[in-house]
Amino acid sequence: xxxxxxxxxxxxxxxxxxxxxxxxxxxxxxxxxxxxxxxxxxxxxxxxxxxxxxxxxxxxxxxxxxxxxxxxxxxxxxxxxxxxxxxxxxxxxxxxxxxxxxxxxxxxxxxxxxxxxxxxxxxxxxxxxxxxxxxxxxxxxxxxxxxxxxxxxxxxxxxxxxxxxxxxxxxxxxxxxxxxxxxxxxxxxxxxxxxxxxxxxxxxxxxxxxxxxxxxxxxxxxxxxxxxxxxxxxxxxxxxxxxxxxxxxxxxxxxxxxxxxxxxxxxxxxxxxxxxxxxxxxxxxxxxxxxxxxxxxxxxxxxxxxxxxxxxxxxxxxxxxxxxxxxxxxxxxxxxxxxxxxxxxxxxxxxxxxxxxxxxxxxxxxxxxxxxxxxxxxxxxxxxxxxxxxxxxxxxxxxxxxxxxxxxxxxxxxxxxxxxxxxxxxxxxxxxxxxxxxxxxxxxxxxxxxxxxxxxxxxxxxxxxxxxxxxxxxxxxxxxxxxxxxxx
Ligand code: AMP
Ligand code: MG
Numbered sequence: 389x390x391x392x393x394x395x396x397x398x399x400x401x402x403x404x405x406x407x408x409x410x411x412x413x414x415x416x417x418x419x420x421x422x423x424x425x426x427x428x429x430x431x432x433x434x435x436x437x438x439x440x441x442x443x444x445x446x447x448x449x450x451x452x453x454x455x456x457x458x459x460x461x462x463x464x465x466x467x468x469x470x471x472x473x474x475x476x477x478x479x480x481x482x483x484x485x486x487x488x489x490x491x492x493x494x495x496x497x498x499x500x501x502x503x504x505x506x507x508x509x510x511x512x513x514x515x516x517x518x519x520x521x522x523x524x525x526x527x528x529x530x531x532x533x534x535x536x537x538x539x540x541x542x543x544x545x546x547x548x549x550x551x552x553x554x555x556x557x558x559x560x561x562x563x564x565x566x567x568x569x570x571x572x573x574x575x576x577x578x579x580x581x582x583x584x585x586x587x588x589x590x591x592x593x594x595x596x597x598x599x600x601x602x603x604x605x606x607x608x609x610x611x612x613x614x615x616x617x618x619x620x621x622x623x624x625x626x627x628x629x630x631x632x633x634x635x636x637x638x639x640x641x642x643x644x645x646x647x648x649x650x651x652x653x654x655x656x657x658x659x660x661x662x663x664x665x666x667x668x669x670x671x672x673x674x675x676x677x678x679x680x681x682x683x684x685x686x687x688x689x690x691x692x693x694x695x696x697x698x699x700x701x702x703x704x705x706x707x708x709x710x711x712x713x714x715x716x717x718x719x720x721x722x723x724x725x726x727x728x729x730x731x732x733x734x735x736x737x738x739x740x741x742x743x744x745x746x747x748x749x750x751x752x753x754x755x756x757x758x759x760x761x762x763x764x765x766x767x768x769x770x771x772x773x774x775x776x777x778x779x780x781x782x783x784x785x786x787x788x789x790x791x792x793x794x795x796x797x798x799x800x801x802x803x804x805x806x807x808x809x810x811x812x813x814x815x816x817x818x819x820x821x822x823x824x825x826x827x828x829x830x831x832x833x834x835x836x837x838x839x840x841x842x843x844x845x846x847x848x849x850x851x852x853x854x855x856x857x858x859x860x861x862x863x864x865x866x867x868x869x870x871x872x873x874x875x876x
Pocket of ligand 2: 642643652
């Protein structure tokens, strides 16, 4: 093992450990047998002043697998709880450990975390490890989200461990470095509210606001202001998921970040053919986290956060409840407004009105009836893609396009303005399930080039080019029985 400190890096901090020790456990990752860097995100490394760290260096493999640590580092695992499929459970970082907080070139603080780094006191029956497929999947999905302009945690590195992880089938293990503006979750507040003292809940609140939005402390009621801050970020986040056809798959309250970043890439997947109730996750048998339920579930989760903050909103319980209810009813409106605006932008309307909603409903109904591809349909409309599929010759589609043209005229929207708005809103490329699986199969056989090339392409998902490359083609047999899994 190598012994080193961070000679090339100015700062690593752990402000989170200023919280009472009920919020974390100091713990080091478990070393791995034979670490090997398979993915290294050079542009992200550069943003965080890790530009002197090279993919091929032994120290990179040793440190980012958690095998050798600098002397000045005191890593820790975070405690949290959460509502999983509606049921309250005690949780925590069972296979992740925070290495510390680093600042980027703009002086913004981010957590760096090993994922798949061994057991902690929150591991329950888990092995604390992760498979190479699951970690590379997270790497692809999170970096694709950056290109799609959707708030997300990021992935700095994936290190293969040379050890076997036992799942349905034995697979090589891997450790991913996750970068997040913090790992404070709705479930962190639920943990404090349900199991700790009022003082500890207050400490978490103070810490979180100081870290994410210190100006809120000057609001009339900082707790309500904070609630609104979190709510508005979730509205933006989930609206964006709906824009590109992303299904998170496991929107438990522990998987919802206070910062509004997409977090915990487990059973997530992208829509191909449109189907409102589409579910890919093998365990989501009742469709709680189906595509079209995501806004409703976000509201449910935010109601859990509101509940956990009640004692801080006002010392008088009745007043606190009245104020909280007020915010929750505003939330419903924010979601509606944001969703309708986004749908309008998908068809090139900058200010969609209530009167235009039937136009959109009929488009979505047609997509649902024909299972039209959610990405390509908007490209067809824009004239950027010539479809092979016969559904675009049917009279319902042609009639709808005519209605859309008429509505544009009525609103005085110029063709070029509509197209330009659609080009900014609708991606030409999303990481389609069949392609992600192909890329992962390559990685398991030792070929990382397919993923590297795909991620390069995913950095520009709004590009329009004549004749799409294979990555944007729809799967021949649709999604068939495509299934995704948690915690692999
Ligand atoms: P997730 O479904 O990935 O959000 O995980 C739910 C909980 O299970 C979290 O507390 C995780 O830390 C924990 N967990 C998931 N996989 C493992 C594992 N292999 N070992 C230990 N804990 C795990
Ligand atoms: Mg989780």
